[in-house]
Amino acid sequence: MARASGIPWDLRKNSPYEIYEELKFNVPIGLNGDCYDRYRVRIDEMRQSLHLMQQCIDQIPDGPTKLAD
Numbered sequence: 001m002a003r004a005s006g007i008p009w010d011l012r013k014n015s016p017y018e019i020y021e022e023l024k025f026n027v028p029i030g031l032n033g034d035c036y037d038r039y040r041v042r043i044d045e046m047r048q049s050l051h052l053m054q055q056c057i058d059q060i061p062d063g064p065t066k067l068a069d
Contacts, residue, residue, distance in 0.1 A: 001033065001038065003027065003028060003029045003030065003041050004029070004030035004032075004033050004037040004038040004041045005030065005032075005033035005037070006029050006030060006031055006033070007029070008027045008029050009027075012025075013027055019056070019059075022059075023052055023055050023056070024055070025048050025052055026044075026048060028040075028041045028044030028045055028048065029041065
């Protein structure tokens with residue numbers, strides 16, 4: 001709700017942990033804090049999540065893998 005109201009606060013940006021400081025992503029924000037802005041922020045969060053996952057996949061080193069069949 002904070003981001004939908006225009007507050008660009010995200011724990012991954014403000015206090016990065018794990019690999020987040022190595023990843024590039026935007027913090028989606030709205031302007032009005034209404035239902036439509038909350039919806040748009042959530043959709044943009046899902047798009048950013050896909051972008052983050054792709055960056056993580058791209059950073060997996062080549063080599064043998066272990067699979068549990």
